[in-house]
Amino acid sequence: MFERLKDIFRKHKLKKEASKTPTGLLPLSKISSANFLIDAAEPGFDQLKEDILGWCKTNGIKANIYFLDLRKLNKNEMVLTSIQTTFLRKELDWLGFPDMASARGLMEERTDLFVSLVNDFCPAVDYSSKCADARFKIGRSPYPGHVYDIVFSGSQNEDLRSDSRLIFKAITEFISKIE
Secondary structure, eight states: OOOHHHHHHHHHHHHHHOOOOOOEEEEEGGGOOOEEEEEETTHHHHHHHHHHHHHHHHHEEEEEEEEEEEEOOOTTTOOOSSSGGEGHHHGGOOTTTHHHHHHHHHHHSSEEEEEEEEOOHHHHHHHHHHOOOOEEESSSSSOOOHHHHHHHOTTTTTTGOOOHHHHHHHHHHHHHHHO
């Protein structure tokens, strides 16, 4: 019962705060800024971050990287990412959405490209993806609402299923082919 109530409030908040910017495929030459959402709990996320920064620098794209860290941290564990750009489990609101203070840059700064490299669906990813003000959106998991223009999900037999670096490589190869 409580989950149904939360879903009603989630839908209402998403309808109110979702980006109104029309989206569609953009060629690499039209992309000058991008926001990326990475799962900080995935092994090798720091290497993925370096891949993203390198690709963006090579192509003259201003990049902002946001992290989703839903792990339950012990008192001795530290967050390995910037606290200003990380959506932590303890900072999500009762609906499971990121705090507006940490999501402000993602939602208010208009970019050409938004890429979610988080493989699992959760309210925080849904909110971030739908509210990101971008003209071209790419994700890893299809889910209700069809927010992404392209989804790179892979299959259970492919390496793409678990390796975000391979997914990112496939995304960059695809973007370079768009005319």
